[in-house]
Amino acid sequence: MTWYRRTFCAAIFGVFLAVSGVHAGDWPRWRGPADTGSVDGGDYPDSLSEKTLIWQTPLPGKGCSTPIIVGKTLCVTSPFEGRDAVQAFDLAGKQLWQTVFDQEDAGKHRNGSGSNASPVSDGSAIWVYFKSGTLAAVDLAGKVLWQTNIVERFGKDTLYWDHGTSPVLTSTHVVLARMHNGESWLAAFDKRTGEMSWKTDRNFQTPQEGDHGYATPLVVMRDGRETILTWGAEHLTMHDAGSGKLLWTCGNFNPDGEKLWPSISTPVIVDGTAVIAFGRNDRGKPRLHGIRLEGSGDVTASAHAWLRTDVGTFVPSAAVWNQKVYLVRDGGEVECLEPATGKTVWKGAYPKHRTNFYSSPVIAGGRFYAPREDGVVFVANVAGDEFRVLSQHDLQEPVIGSPIPLDGRIYLRGERHLFCFGVKQR
Structure with missing residues (x-):
């Protein structure tokens, strides 16, 4: 069964569907099967601490990627x-195999x-990408x-910092x-052979670091065909997935020509609106x-x-849940917004x-999970349009990758360990 998240655009642009070729019980890419960073329902823990720790297992080296889960196997790069x-583990934390x-x-x-990019899977194979340039497919x-x-x-690449973009899958290709x-x-x-099918230029003039x-x-569906929505270099573009042809472009994200504004946070799509965090929230200039997502050509x-201009994030990407957008800002402020208008529903802060x-961050069972870079993980209640901190716990190691919520458990990779938390049976 193919899993879809349905979003409706204006009639001129047609129907958008986020594409995934795996089962609904999988977490096949870093923001989940619908690219929302959330799951509905379920009984998830109020804290990520010793009381809810199911298991932890060491990892062989430092990595910042987010794991994925396909079937009963968790895969992570280190x-x-x-x-x-x-590396591949079963859901009890036992290592199954490692490919070097x-x-x-x-x-x-x-x-x-060197392991910033997260793996991706369609249920038949796993694709991995590393800073060294290695792009590979492995079977299960x-x-x-x-x-x-x-x-x-x-x-x-000429990036000032380490690469962060992860590969994505269409029905026939792995795209970088x-x-x-x-x-x-x-x-x-080509997903099966690795042969390059197409490569299209994406060059825009920007101020310093704006093109990073x-x-x-x-990957979304537009009127029945796959397209690739790409954010970067102060432009949002849409390309035909089969040929790379540019179908749609939107600019004017930095009209004042601010320098040192790279594109880091990945957009989210809700009901035909793409919500894009840009600017330098870390320097008091959020956007x-x-x-x-309407029309065609230059829109x-x-x-x-x-x-x-008063809210945004520099690094973390947003989550979507109950048709709202949830942000954790770089300094720990949390905000829930209406995607159609950008209006704030509520604010909170760690x-x-x-x-x-x-x-x-991720949302599961009405719980908002947000790890800080030093390894302190916060859990808050966001059900019922409120924000209430439930717990914080120090994992004693840095955390950069995102949590995975699946079947009542939270899987999280730290710098040295892989963790699994859940509500324990009494």
Whole structure:
């Protein structure tokens, strides 16, 4: 059964569907099967602490990617003895297999690594991508199906920080985006063979660092055909998934020409509106845009539905739940908004601290899970349009990857361990 999240756009633009080729019980990519960072219902823990810890298991090296779950297998990327690797565990924490690739290109930022990109799966195989340039497909037993190297083929990126974008899947391709100061592009590789099917330029003139992109593309359906929505270089673009042809573009996200505004947070889509966090919330210059996904060609003049200059995020991506957008800002402020208007429904905040939030939050069973970079994990109640902090717990190691909520359990990767939490039977 194919799982869909339905969002409705204006008649001129047709119906949008977020595409996933896996079962509803899977978490096949870093923001989940519907790219919302949320699940409905379920009995999830009020704290991520010793009281709710089901198991923890060590990881072989530092990684910042988010795990995925396909069937009864959890996959995560972590270096092994200085080489890129992907590990698989059963849902009881037992390692099933490990596949090791070539030399790791370690991270240069304290919150970066050579394993920043999250794996992705369609239920038949797993695709992984590393800072070193290794792009590979493995089967569900860890056997390498094909492998190539993006850096060897197209050169190193010029990003100031470690790469962050993850691969995404269409029905036939695995797609990568590279946005930096240099030749920027979107490229599709045959999922089964690794052969490049198309590569399209994506170059825009921006102020310094404005062309650096870390966000992950979204695969959506437009009038019955797959398209790829890509945010970066101060432009939101839509491309035909089969050819890479540019179908739609929206600019004017930085009319004042601010410098050092990279695109980090991945957009979310709700009822035909893309909500995009931009600007520098960490420096007191947040921007939050609502973009109507209507029309074709250059829609810059008509697509901007609303703009907030008082709220936004720099690194964390938003979550969507109950048709609302939820943000955790870099300093711990939390905000719930209406996606159609950008109006605030409520505000909240976690205790102030010198460290920031890098991980993207998730929502499960009305609980809002938000790890801080130092490993303190907060849980809040957001059901009933309220915000109430339920707990905070220090995992004693940095956390950059996002939690995974699935079947009443929260899976989380720290810098050194993989954790599983849940409501224990009394």
